[in-house]
Every structure is written in structure tokens, then in C-alpha cells.
Amino acid sequence: MPPNLPLSDAAVPRREAQFVRLAETQREPLSFFIDGREATALQGDTVLTAVLMQQRRVRESEFSGAPRAGFCLIGACQDCWMRTEDGTRLRACSTLVSAGMRVVTRLAGMAATVAAAPANGDPQ
Numbered sequence: 001m002p003p004n005l006p007l008s009d010a011a012v013p014r015r016e017a018q019f020v021r022l023a024e025t026q027r028e029p030l031s032f033f034i035d036g037r038e039a040t041a042l043q044g045d046t047v048l049t050a051v052l053m054q055q056r057r058v059r060e061s062e063f064s065g066a067p068r069a070g071f072c073l074i075g076a077c078q079d080c081w082m083r084t085e086d087g088t089r090l091r092a093c094s095t096l097v098s099a100g101m102r103v104v105t106r107l108a109g110m111a112a113t114v115a116a117a118p119a120n121g122d123p124q
Ligand code: FES
Pocket: 069, 070, 071, 072, 073, 074, 075, 076, 077, 078, 079, 080, 081, 091, 092, 093, 094
């Protein structure tokens, strides 16, 4: 295989994705889940990269329902907060995706976990 061709589906551009992988396509693939749907990422991807390689948003705004896809990509803007299926919050741009990780992007998927969240002013 020529060195510039991707090794896995995680490196293949998807029409509905926000990101297109241009480099480091040879890293090992791993499987994770977005809203219960299995997806493929590459070892070392952040959750933000892994999700936006599949689709155009990481979550819906809890205020307007509008799609959000992160903004700063460096852990400063708070726009990429997501939850795992068990309710754990994570900042997608500064958390590495791991094999078997299960993240949710839709408000309906987060409803039960938001209700259980502490009322300490942390972003939901
Ligand atoms: S994209 Fe800004 S904090 Fe993650």
C-alpha cells in the first residue's frame, strides 16, 4: 500500500463530517460509540476529533438546542462539553478517545444525566 493511503475507515473523509484527516493516517484504529452508534477513531485522537471526523457537531446547546462543534480546540472556551452514557462530563477537545468509550451528543440522551448533575455552576 502506498504510504499516503489511509489504513482504516477512521482516516477516510466522510461527507457528513466536520473534520477531514490530512495527516497521521497510519495510527492504530479503535472503536467507540456516538449516541449508541459504533464509530472508528485513531489512537491519540481527542474525543472532539473522533466525533467531528464522523459528524458536524459534538452536542446540542442546552439553551437553544443549536448544534455545537467546539470553538477554541484548546480547552479554553467550554463549547465542547460532552457526556458519556454514564453521565460523566468531559471536555472533548482535551480528552483522548478510548476503545469502547460511549459518548452522547443529543439532549435526549443526556436528559437523565443532566437531572442528576450537581447544582454547582459547572457547565452542563
Ligand atoms: S473547544 Fe473550546 S474548550 Fe473545547
